[in-house]
Amino acid sequence: MTQPLLEMRNIVKSFSGVRALNGVSIKLTGGEVLSICGENGSGKSTLMKVLSGVWPFGSYEGDIFFEGQPVKASGIRDTEALGIVIIHQELALVKDMSILENIFLGNELGGFTQLNDEEMYRTTRDLLKQVKLDVSPNTLIRELGVGQQQLVEIAKALNKNVKLLILDEPTSSLTRNEIHILLDIVQGLKAQGIACIYISHKLDEVLALSNWVAVIRDGDHIGTKSATELTQNDIIGMMVGRELEELFPREEHDIGDVVLQVTHAQAMQAGASVPQVNDVSFTLRRGEILGIAGLIGSGRTELMQCIYGCYDGRYSASIEMEGKPLKIRSQREALASGIAMVPEDRKRHGIVPIMGVGKNISLSVLRDYITSFGGINLGSIDESRESQEIIDYISRLKVKTASPELPIKNLSGGNQQKAIIAKCLLTNPKILILDEPTRGIDVGAKYEIYKLMHALVKEGVSIIMVSSELPEVIGISDRVLVMHEGSLKGEFDHQGLTQEMIMNCAIKEGV
Amino acid sequence: MFKAIKTSQLQLLAMIAAMLIIIVFFSVATEGAFISPRNISNLIRQTAIVGVLAIGMVFVIISAEIDLSVGSMMGLLGGVAAILDVWLHLPIALTILITVCAGLVLGLFNGWWIAYQRVPSFIVTLAGMLAFRGILVGLTDGATVAPTSSDLSIIGQSYIPSGWGISVIGVLCLGLVAQVYSRRKARVNHGLENTKAKFEYTKAFIVVAVLLGLLVSLENYRGIPTPILVMGGLILLATYIAKRTAFGRRVYAIGGNIEAARMSGVNVEWNKMWIFGFNGMMVAIAALILTSRLGAGSPSAGNMAELDAIAACVIGGTSLAGGIGTVFGAIMGALIMASLDNGMSMLDVPTFWQLIVKGSILLLAVWLDVKTKKTNK
Numbered sequence: 001m002t003q004p005l006l007e008m009r010n011i012v013k014s015f016s017g018v019r020a021l022n023g024v025s026i027k028l029t030g031g032e033v034l035s036i037c038g039e040n041g042s043g044k045s046t047l048m049k050v051l052s053g054v055w056p057f058g059s060y061e062g063d064i065f066f067e068g069q070p071v072k073a074s075g076i077r078d079t080e081a082l083g084i085v086i087i088h089q090e091l092a093l094v095k096d097m098s099i100l101e102n103i104f105l106g107n108e109l110g111g112f113t114q115l116n117d118e119e120m121y122r123t124t125r126d127l128l129k130q131v132k133l134d135v136s137p138n139t140l141i142r143e144l145g146v147g148q149q150q151l152v153e154i155a156k157a158l159n160k161n162v163k164l165l166i167l168d169e170p171t172s173s174l175t176r177n178e179i180h181i182l183l184d185i186v187q188g189l190k191a192q193g194i195a196c197i198y199i200s201h202k203l204d205e206v207l208a209l210s211n212w213v214a215v216i217r218d219g220d221h222i223g224t225k226s227a228t229e230l231t232q233n234d235i236i237g238m239m240v241g242r243e244l245e246e247l248f249p250r251e252e253h254d255i256g257d258v259v260l261q262v263t264h265a266q267a268m269q270a271g272a273s274v275p276q277v278n279d280v281s282f283t284l285r286r287g288e289i290l291g292i293a294g295l296i297g298s299g300r301t302e303l304m305q306c307i308y309g310c311y312d313g314r315y316s317a318s319i320e321m322e323g324k325p326l327k328i329r330s331q332r333e334a335l336a337s338g339i340a341m342v343p344e345d346r347k348r349h350g351i352v353p354i355m356g357v358g359k360n361i362s363l364s365v366l367r368d369y370i371t372s373f374g375g376i377n378l379g380s381i382d383e384s385r386e387s388q389e390i391i392d393y394i395s396r397l398k399v400k401t402a403s404p405e406l407p408i409k410n411l412s413g414g415n416q417q418k419a420i421i422a423k424c425l426l427t428n429p430k431i432l433i434l435d436e437p438t439r440g441i442d443v444g445a446k447y448e449i450y451k452l453m454h455a456l457v458k459e460g461v462s463i464i465m466v467s468s469e470l471p472e473v474i475g476i477s478d479r480v481l482v483m484h485e486g487s488l489k490g491e492f493d494h495q496g497l498t499q500e501m502i503m504n505c506a507i508k509e510g511v
Numbered sequence: 512m513f514k515a516i517k518t519s520q521l522q523l524l525a526m527i528a529a530m531l532i533i534i535v536f537f538s539v540a541t542e543g544a545f546i547s548p549r550n551i552s553n554l555i556r557q558t559a560i561v562g563v564l565a566i567g568m569v570f571v572i573i574s575a576e577i578d579l580s581v582g583s584m585m586g587l588l589g590g591v592a593a594i595l596d597v598w599l600h601l602p603i604a605l606t607i608l609i610t611v612c613a614g615l616v617l618g619l620f621n622g623w624w625i626a627y628q629r630v631p632s633f634i635v636t637l638a639g640m641l642a643f644r645g646i647l648v649g650l651t652d653g654a655t656v657a658p659t660s661s662d663l664s665i666i667g668q669s670y671i672p673s674g675w676g677i678s679v680i681g682v683l684c685l686g687l688v689a690q691v692y693s694r695r696k697a698r699v700n701h702g703l704e705n706t707k708a709k710f711e712y713t714k715a716f717i718v719v720a721v722l723l724g725l726l727v728s729l730e731n732y733r734g735i736p737t738p739i740l741v742m743g744g745l746i747l748l749a750t751y752i753a754k755r756t757a758f759g760r761r762v763y764a765i766g767g768n769i770e771a772a773r774m775s776g777v778n779v780e781w782n783k784m785w786i787f788g789f790n791g792m793m794v795a796i797a798a799l800i801l802t803s804r805l806g807a808g809s810p811s812a813g814n815m816a817e818l819d820a821i822a823a824c825v826i827g828g829t830s831l832a833g834g835i836g837t838v839f840g841a842i843m844g845a846l847i848m849a850s851l852d853n854g855m856s857m858l859d860v861p862t863f864w865q866l867i868v869k870g871s872i873l874l875l876a877v878w879l880d881v882k883t884k885k886t887n888k
Contacts, residue, residue, distance in 0.1 A: 310773070310774065331773060331774055331775070331776050332776045332777075332778060334776075335776040336776075341774070343774055348768075348770055348771070349770045349771055349774045350771055350774070351768065351771055352763075352764045352767035352768040352771050352772065352834070353767060353768060354767050354834050354835060355763060355764060355767050355834070359760065359763075359764075363760075363761075363764055363771075363772070363775040363777065364775040364776045364777075366757035366760055366761065367757065369757070370756075370757050378756070379752075379756040379757055379758055380751070380755045380756050380757075381755060381756060381757055381760065383697070383755075384697055384700070384701070387697075387701045387703065388701060391701060391702065403703065404703070405703075423775060427776070
């Protein structure tokens with residue numbers, strides 16, 4: 001057997017007494033792909049932080065060897081010099097700089113006084129071609145979608161002399177098309193002898209891509225197996241320690257009258273020439289889960305923003321709720337009319353990180369707890385009623401938290417998401433909009449969220465779910481709308497619907 | 512043991528420790544003069560103005576904004592109060608009312624530009640810092656407005672009759688202990704874990720002991736100074752607003768993540784404007800105390816006071832990134848700054864040294880804060 005490129009032996013890492021990694025060992029040869037699977041919070045990211053030098057040598061136990069040499073990194077710079085590049089789940093791009101500037105950030109070409117702009121431009125253009133991103137190197141990152149930004153990150157890594165590329169959930173925010181490009185790129189790297197560690201919740205990708213699959217659960221190394229020996233269910237079984245009967249519980253819904261009717265929704269950024277939402281009309285019925293599919297940038301999120309009153313450009317839409325016309329100009333008005341939304345970007349729009357879980361949950365309904373004291377409104381919160389409701393919802397939605405007072409940033413993504421859903425439910429919505437509800441969430445929590453969606457619908461709530469994960473769209477929705485470049489392109493019933501049908505509709509020009 | 516102590520508690524302990532070190536150091540250096548009843552009375556009267564400013568400022572900083580106009584605004588409002596009193600001979604109640612309303616209006620004016628017009632608060636209040644001072648000099652023609660009436664002097668210079676003082680402190684102490692008790696009981700009712708009873712009651716009793724000690728000391732001199740009573744009332748009010756009201760909760764949410772607050776239906780603009788409105792009222796009260804103490808409205812009054820207020824908040828653990836901070840911390844910060852001023856003046860430390868020491872303390876406090884947060888992660 002050839003010498004492995006990377007070997008990590010018995011890595012143990014503790015945070016203030018709690019073991020996050022409990023003796024994990026992995027091995028990898030050049031040109032191979034190793035996938036690491038595990039629920040969120042299982043220790044995958046910690047392992048990668050140890051490997052990439054975020055946690056410096058000495059802060060963990062165990063040994064790391066790279067190309068046969070022991071690694072004693074004191075920071076990311078050391079491991080990058082070795083050729084280990086990590087692309088994080090959270091993108092590390094400077095939004096107000098161009099693609100070119102980001103790619104060369106920290107290792108600009110040229111002398112101290114004069115940058116070699118031409119050379120950098122050429123290189124960037126070639127790199128962008130390699131990742132099939134058809135934009136100018138001078139485009140600002142801010143102007144790109146999340147998926148495109150991810151591709152820039154990969155281009156940035158390719159620009160470094162990479163021997164081992166670590167991708168931490170690279171596809172969680174990509175559309176299918178972009179995922180294909182990414183997987184192609186990784187295959188290409190493999191052929192060049194570059195090794196890759198791939199962390200993903202998307203097991204089909206994992207199996208398609210990897211030579212080896214390592215599973216970590218609660219910091220323990222459950223096992224590493226050849227990908228050819230495994231099925232998705234095997235991996236899930238190893239990850240959760242139990243077999244999930246089915247990923248998408250299908251339940252029949254009792255669908256009622258039209259609750260929401262949106263006609264001629266139109267949205268355009270100031271100064272743009274192409275509308276992001278172009279004359280979209282649709283209806284939503286009581287007790288229905290309406291799935292909205294489409295590529296990233298097809299206007300799905302923007303359409304939801306029009307309904308929730310938070311689109312940041314010019315927009316118009318005539319909205320009727322239960323037959324009555326509705327004017328929504330702000331999030332407050334949306335909530336007041338019974339529309340709640342779980343936003344796509346959890347960190348940015350969903351949580352107040354340093355506030356407690358409970359305070360996050362009650363944030364939308366503080367008004368309801370205000371008590372008047374002897375007829376005078378002092379604006380004070382009835383804390384006993386507040387904590388009672390918070391505790392009820394935490395247990396109802398199975399939010400796993402040590403205490404309602406724990407800052408919400410300490411929770412895993414899945415539990416944060418459940419807390420945000422709890423916040424929405426407290427407003428007593430008739431319509432719940434979920435934008436990418438299961439992004440970056442582990443399998444167990446996903447399942448619980450699906451169950452919850454079914455339960456809500458049974459109570460008469462109507463749900464609009466925007467999702468890039470086609471199995472989820474098909475598995476959960478009653479009806480699916482497909483958007484393409486701002487317009488509504490198709491409508492499907494869930495019965496007999498396949499991923500290919502949606503993709504064809506979402507990608508192809510014309511009908 | 513350290514694991515059990517939360518970062519916020521650690522910060523509190525550090526602040527108390529710093530305060531103790533300062534007290535002990537100056538007491539030894541001045542051979543006890545520092546803790547004489549007369550000096551303690553002086554010291555906490557000196558704290559009053561910056562303390563009141565810090566109460567307003569802490570809300571501004573928690574919401575991730577800044578207010579640089581506070582010093583000039585205090586000067587202007589103090590000048591307005593002096594003009595109302597000296598030139599127009601208005602009754603004291605009306606002077607107070609008009610000054611506080613003027614403070615509210617100026618604060619809301621700042622807040623409107625920041626919240627609704629989206630001009631960064633640094634710029635809006637920098638503009639205010641210049642313009643308010645300009646208005647003050649224009650109004651007074653650059654001259655001092657004096658002497659103020661004896662009524663106005665009450666706010667800054669008088670003392671509370673001892674019977675009143677003792678009963679106020681007594682009620683406060685009882686209220687505090689009762690509050691800790693009822694809070695613990697409510698938490699138990701909701702099945703929430705309580706911090707150790709010993710810890711919480713010890714904390715409460717230490718506060719009670721400090722209050723009583725202060726009372727004895729002040730009564731030994733001339734009684735509780737009126738401005739301190741005003742500040743105490745404002746501390747209670749502001750703590751109540753921060754901890755118990757929906758407004759306070761929203762201030763923290765806005766500072767913690769403004770986008771998430773907006774998505775949750777919080778009226779971000781309205782709340783922001785009123786944070787500055789509240790701050791303006793605090794500035795007005797500080798201005799009244801200042802004018803009353805000086806017995807005059809001076810065109811240079813309150814110069815650079817905004818920096819003292821910001822420093823007090825920051826030393827008191829308020830995060831300039833927003834979302835973190837307490838009224839109590841800000842007051843402690845103000846007290847630490849005032850103690851340094853007072854102690855160094857008693858030791859005849861040259862002014863330039865005083866500035867250097869204060870600057871260093873500010874840097875050190877924030878550095879320590881950053882350090883402890885990092886290791887606690």
